[in-house]
Amino acid sequence: MTLKPTNLRTRLTLWYVGVLALLLIVYATVVLAFQYGVLTHQLYHDEVQDVVTVEGLLYFGELGELQLQQNYYSRPQSHLLVDRLMEVRDLSGKVLYRSSTLHDMTLGGPLREGEGDAGFDERLVRLSDGSHAFVVSHIHTMQGRTVVIRLGYDLGPLRDRMIQFFLMLLIAIPLALALAAVAGQSIAKRALQPLEQMTSRAERITSSNLGDRLDIANERDELGNMARVFNLLLERLEQAFRQLQRFTADASHELRTPLAAIRTISEVALAKSTNAEVYREALSNVLEESGRLNQTVDSLLSLARAESTPPGDAQPGFILRELIGEVIALLEVLGEERSVRIVEEHPELAVVEVHADRSLVRVALMNVLHNALKLSPTESTVTIAFERSSTSCLQIAIQDQGPGIAHGEHSKVFDRFYTSCDRATAGTSGVGLGLAIAKLVIERAGGRIRFDEDFQQGAKCLIDLPVSVGFD
């Protein structure tokens, strides 16, 4: 069975404690080793000094036995050295002196080859009672005789101290870790608190209070940044949602108007008379209204279709020139009727490939050109000018000499169900979705559509379309 805490806070704490434990163990090991090294070095240093001191105190007595000057013990600094172990041998290996602390045990056994020749030899020696001693040997010549002085200290106290230190660490480390865990847990809790707040806040956001936002404690930290991004997402969602709501309301309104007309016409006709001519008239009106209803539904479906089309670059390409030609051929007759000429400028620039849903782009261009023709006065000109704005973009400018667009309405004309309040154009407007569809389609194809606000002699619609190079 694996234990894997799902709680982020616990996981963070566990990681934290784990890393800390590893660090403490490495640290303790290094400190122990260093401490041992320092103490051993100190011991060696003391022993060398002792040897030098002892050399000055040793003398051969009258019977030829080796003696240590007794006044040595009266020196205050020497009292620390009572646990000193010392053995002196001559070169033949005979023990000349052995300190009482050794209790007749040998300090390192027989002489070794060249022992003490090269200054102060250091080595670890095991005594016969099982204790260990750190020993230095040194050759010394006095009163014409050469002796080897071995001087050492019992390592017992040093090792005891090391073990004490180790035990202390053994207790202190878990204690420190426990403390760290508690601290870590609370730090993690505090760090994650904004997240918890955001979660509970986000949980409370539904379609009815989409306007609510997450609180941002500190915009520059990671959580603050997350909250900011999340708020932007909410913003976009809210916009889309509001748009949809407004659209649904508008659509039902637009559908209700012809429905109301149908109802009233029928009711009035039924109540008024039994005259077949009246009925005929009423039914014709009903049919016309139902036609309007049908057109609105068709336009709404086109919008829905345009909204669900994949972006332009995923679509097969078509030649723009051919499409424009078709649109002009179809709508030309509307202009001819009122002597409105359609003039193309630089049509050769339109011989380029466009990647988009061909039938939708066709509807879009048709809507824009239809608008221009509809609003053109008699004996005027509609100009369709092509211009290569960059290597990958073609601008189509469709310009009429009609009443133009009122100030401040240049972007509103693309709103769904927008109908101008200007009386000159109100009578000729259709369902009010033509330009909305055009905008959606052009933007889906990666392009842009807008009316030139600086153009005063009519309306000038600018369509930027991404095009493929080549095709000459």
Next chain:
Amino acid sequence: MPSTASKVLIIEDDRKMSDALVSGIRSAGYEVLAASTAEEGFFLVHSGQPDLLLLDLTLPHRNGLDVLRQIRKEGIDIRVLILTSHNTVDDRVEGLRSGADDYLGKPFSFPELLARMDALLRRFLPPTPPASLKVGDLSLDPKNRMAYRAGEPLDLTPREFDLLLYLAENGGRTVSREMLAKDVWRETSRFTPIDNVIDVQVARLRRKIDDPFNVKLLQTVRGLGFSLREP
């Protein structure tokens, strides 16, 4: 002009729609059977032996397409025209793949339904384009694409001629704007600009063929469309 009282079966669950269709199609000279469920319709297909089936796709209990597949599986010789409000390209393709002969989206115009029914039933006969069409003193020569009124040739654009020919071919019956958009302009969907174009084009045609004469042949039927006939 139905062939000697062809028999039409309507499977449609909406009663008002069904009643209207029955009465309209009957007055167009057909013998009509009606069913409101798939089972009933299926029974009538076997017992009544209709020539043409008008099939609604959204039926209670059983999908219209199932009925269609069953009919095709049994190899029954019958023309099938689907009437449905499911009107996307995919729906059409699926309907035609399942063995339908034609597909008409709701809401449709009644003249168009009649025209399509005629076309489907005409498929039994070898198509012979008439050498000339006559409506009153207007005559059309489809082969040379020429039109004459009172013996005088009319100066028509190709589109105007197509429009006139289509109206004449429908033999005095009303054609709707939907039919014109589809069959003369070859537009797959209908939208505001095309309606305007049709109206303008009809007005121009009327100026050429009717304005100089006393007898007006090109009639506007309000709410329905246009027809070419002697008043």
